[in-house]
Amino acid sequence: MTHATAHDETPGSDPNAGLRADAERNRDRILAAARCLYAREGLGVSMAAVAREAGVGKATLSRRFPTREELITAVFADRMDAYVQAVTEALADPDPWHGFTGYIEAICAMQAADRGFADVLTMTFPAAKALEESRAAAYRGLLELIDRAQATGHLHDDFTHQDIVILLVANAGVVAATSDDAPDTWRRLVGHMLRAAATPGTDTPPLPQPPASTVLYRAMIRLGRPSADAP
Structure with a gap:
């Protein structure tokens, strides 16, 4: 048996x-x-x-x-790889100014596509070593990209890497406020930022059209509403 x-x-x-x-x-x-x-x-x-x-x-x-950091690292590992790849591709562009503008547009588009990633790019997670290593690699590439663009005479000499952080923080706020009602609003912000960074006479991407007043008004109303998680 x-x-x-x-x-x-x-x-x-x-x-x-x-x-x-x-x-x-x-x-x-x-x-x-x-x-x-x-x-x-x-x-x-x-x-x-x-x-x-x-x-x-x-x-x-x-x-x-x-931990929250471990979850965030796992969720955004591929996006951080894409973030590093964006600066790598920008550095490979034979036109440093074009590479710079393309990089700015690419990373802001990443923010617009994912509100969580918009937050990741404006925060640090010391305990998330893999994520921070990717951020450090992108940062080193960014410094080189800024130097190259300035060497062409098209990027203002007083432009610094801190200005990129300021842009990302501002873009994260715009994405959070307008993604439901006017999801392309961030493009207008980026257009203005690139014009401000460029030296006189430098070609810049065309400035996108502004969102309609009605959709901006709806976004402002939404911002004024209390959060569902508020006590």
């Missing part, structure tokens, strides 16, 4: 395989939920909200991602 192995396993099979598969599915669900919530609402989303969206318990979320 033969006896079935536990859980109908064949000899030599891994009894923990099912548990690992469940853990991986939970991880994928958490990341998908976090990406969706961060993109829509920014990094202010709570870990509890991510767990609810993923359909898992808080304990499960904590086992997979013990």
